[in-house]
Amino acid sequence: MTASGIGAWPLIRVLVKLRHRLTFATMGSGSRVLYIVLGAATAVAALLIGGYVATRRGNPLAADLLALIGLVSTIGWTVGATALGSSQYSLDPRKLLTLPIDDRQLMLGFLVSSTLTLPSAATMILALAALGHTPSFTGALLLFPAAVLQWLISLLLGRTIVAGLDRLLGGRRSRDIAVFLTAFAGITFGVAVQLFTFVPSIIDAMTDVRRIARWLPWGWTGETMALVVEGEMSLAFGWLLLSTALAGGCFGLWSRLTMRSLQVRPDNPPAKRGGSILVGPLTFLPGSLSRSPTVAVWSRALRQLRRDVRELVELAALLPLALLSAIPTLGALQGGSENVVLFCGAAGGSAAIVTMNLFGADGRNFGVDLLVAPNLSAVVWGKALSRITVIIIPVMLLVTGAAVVTGSWSRWVLGIGIAVATGTVGVAAGLQVSVRAPIPLPDTAAITGFNTEPGAVGTLPARFGFLILAGLFGAVVILVVFGLSLLNLTASYAGALTMAAIGIGVLTLSARSVTQKLNRQGPEFLATLSRKTRST
């Protein structure tokens, strides 16, 4: 009467097919092309770096470089897994729990299906590039498994850590911290990379990094390869054994922890009753303020940020801009210029990115706002304020950090002025894009790099258009303040203040126009947000 179950290999084959079917079904044709192009670009980049390493045979830096590449590869995957969380499988294992599949086989199937992706392929290419340094036949016998292990550990270590910390990372407090840390880490990294140029000798730095990395699980495979290149075969064999044990241990632990966490967490855990409408830091607000509709929406939006992992992924978009905005500080830092603060202030432009899809995760919930709010102004301001709240702290830290580095506190005020000016215009642009070109986020938690709804590509012109406008304004702000600072400091203060005032004015106008549009076309906007596919 009943089926007999499925074997291990057929299961893996079906899961690989299923995963790819789901990945491609989620993307529109435009997104698919974009995904393939960017994936190919990543693979080519990996090839180039790998090729460079491979062709530099005999390079005295080769061993340290291989150790460093191994470290960066495994840490990169760990950071990625932590940022996206353990629930971010396009092939959600919860959906297969009712089927008669052995836990170990299921997890093996997941692992294999997740290896057949472009980032995984790029990692593999990078790892295999080490073979270009093969010193001998014995060396090749050690280098090849080390490269495969590096690739496997990259895929497994982060997932294992995330699975182990599942409960902790899934908690809202942890997500609060994650939001700030992610934004802050991006900006700090941008600056730190530039500080690296102050290190007198790159070779010494690499050796120092390797010396520490060899004792960390993330650095074991890289160390194996480095030792092979140095001809230390017996030592390399020892590190290879350690790496093999690490990969095996990770798989076992990851399988166990994942299955256990899936079976102890109910779909709808009993909720604690009571509690304030306002979240943590907002509870101190005076009663009259907390009764304001804007504050209520602000509070609700902050709650959503803490609860909805899709919002966090959207916020991760802050990183690229944060990094880019910090790049100009390179020259200023090297020259010891005080003007570094001016450039750091440009990080306020990140606001445009993080407010570009304010309503994307709202879906049908926007209908509630339409029903209860006579005027959607509170909704617009409340939601915008929630994103501003999130980015204010890293921007302040960046500007202050730059002031500390350069010892120029007089420029701190200018930095803040620029951050306010560019930040407010960024939010203004973000608001326009949010309403004119919203991208409804998928209902499920399956979010990958380009796993947006079909039709997302169609909104790109509007997105880039407003981003360019915001960027131009940012450039104008910086040029004006910088130009005035050449005259005298007071003039530059006045310039920064004026630009900040203009920015606030632009934001107010933008919020007003967006509110008017939403009040007028609320039902149409709701239909766009709750759109599920292009066919509906």
Next chain:
Amino acid sequence: MTDYGAANVAATTGQAPAIVIRRLTKLFGPLAAVATIDLDIPAGSFFGLLGPNGAGKSTTLAMVTGLLRPTGGQIWVDGIDVWSNPVEVKKRIGVVPETLLLFERLTGSELLQYVGILRGLDADIVADRSKDLLEVLALDEAANKLIVDYSQGMRKKISLAAALIHAPKILLLDEPFESVDPVAVRVIQSVLRRLVDGGATVILSSHVMATVEDLCQHVAIMNQGRVVVTGPIDEVRAGGRLDDAFARAVGAEVVDASTLSWLQGRTPVDEPPML
């Protein structure tokens, strides 16, 4: 296949029940969602699990189907300990959980195909059964539509089809008729009756007393994590109606006239202008 627990149960009950639950407990922190319950579900029967919201029905079904690990107690399905041998149990059961876990980006037809193959069925058999199920459940026209575009009722039906594709010995349904239109309810009921007529056991949780009264031969009423009444439906309703028996069992309170008296007053709104 039958292990010690089930043999023991069979010896004490005189028959081999489809599901045997002993001292089953589930704690969420200090809250006991299921508080040490015992339950026998006769094989080949239509069994209704009733209870108000938060009574512990869904938690119990999730533990029986291997989706949620119990804090304590044991469950045997078709004589097999669920948590010692979950794969063997899952081969015998079909499940429609309360929260439908479906691959939204597959079409209905693809979902059935993948589920059938993952259950180890031959591809041709899967194709034939999928066609039959989609037709009977009136999903044939939506077979090539993505599930994300399905209505709630259609999602229930495709979930039921996925649970039936391997012709399970025991089918467990959590609120199967919620959000389903009356025509579809009749269709689903006839499919379930057919399954029971073929010797299978169907366990469903529901709030709709009329449906349970119509379908089930045995019921259990849960309240605050405990089984308060269980037995053949005629015994439970004791000559009266099932909803009265239910209200008695869970101690339902009637809203008196003084409560929400403000609802009878008029909301101060402006009178519409005279035209």
